[in-house]
Amino acid sequence: MPRRALRKIDPALDLSHHLKMWDELPRPWDAARLFERQAPLEVEVGSGKGLFLHTAASAMPAHNFLGVEIAHKYARFAAARLAKHSLANAVVIDGDGQRLFGELLADASLVAVHVYFPDPWWKKRHHKRRLMNDRFLRDVSRTLVPGGRLHFWSDVRDYFDATLALIAMNKSLVGPLEVTERPAEHDLDYRTHFERRMRLGGESVFRAEFRKC
Ligand SMILES: C[S@@+](CC[C@H](N)C(=O)[O-])C[C@H]1O[C@@H](n2cnc3c(N)ncnc32)[C@H](O)[C@@H]1O
Numbered sequence: 001m002p003r004r005a006l007r008k009i010d011p012a013l014d015l016s017h018h019l020k021m022w023d024e025l026p027r028p029w030d031a032a033r034l035f036e037r038q039a040p041l042e043v044e045v046g047s048g049k050g051l052f053l054h055t056a057a058s059a060m061p062a063h064n065f066l067g068v069e070i071a072h073k074y075a076r077f078a079a080a081r082l083a084k085h086s087l088a089n090a091v092v093i094d095g096d097g098q099r100l101f102g103e104l105l106a107d108a109s110l111v112a113v114h115v116y117f118p119d120p121w122w123k124k125r126h127h128k129r130r131l132m133n134d135r136f137l138r139d140v141s142r143t144l145v146p147g148g149r150l151h152f153w154s155d156v157r158d159y160f161d162a163t164l165a166l167i168a169m170n171k172s173l174v175g176p177l178e179v180t181e182r183p184a185e186h187d188l189d190y191r192t193h194f195e196r197r198m199r200l201g202g203e204s205v206f207r208a209e210f211r212k213c
Helices: 031-035 051-059 072-084 097-104 124-129 134-143 157-168 193-200
Strands: 019-021 041-045 064-069 090-094 110-116 144-154 173-177 206-212
Touching: 019 072, 031 064, 041 051, 041 097, 051 064, 051 072, 051 090, 064 072, 072 090, 097 134, 110 134, 134 144, 134 157, 134 173, 144 157, 157 173, 157 206
Parallel strands: 019 090, 041 064, 041 110, 064 090, 110 144
Antiparallel strands: 144 206, 173 206
């Protein structure tokens, strides 16, 4: 299924709360300053068009949702979607998720980490560029609170299997816990746009969830 061009962003939208550039982030890290309130924090890496952030922030107003998206135009698009729906509990960082975890996020500060359909980097010599590498997974484990969750979904079997094998070596992440597919009740009733694309295109989706012990 081909990717549609991004819709134009309404120039009247104020993105100042919902879109943060790397240099604007609080240092030392302080999520409560970013969201202007204290609440359990969930982070999504690679937010794309922001469907997950929109749905999750609407469904769970008591949680803060932080997306990080390395592609500037997608970060803006996702932030505009949140601004349009006045979702003050969701913010998108225009930046690199690996840096966010490696340089800023504190130990035991997240109740969930979400990674949906990370770029596959198909060629073997490019696998080292994959997001779900040993260092990133150690950072995920370090930043989750006990009982916190890692959600990882992919349409690429070998990437999924290789990630599960890496996680199996990390004794503090328990799983994979079963995640069942449920029928979509409306056109946007999918975890993310990539899930929608894959399912409408008849492709398989591999889903896993882990619990920090
Ligand atoms: C295949 S798309 C999936 C988007 C979305 N998660 C979905 O399921 O619809 C992968 C996304 O991850 C972003 N991305 C890749 N590497 C990243 C990184 N290091 N930090 C943040 N975003 C990243 C890409 O720009 C892209 O938008």
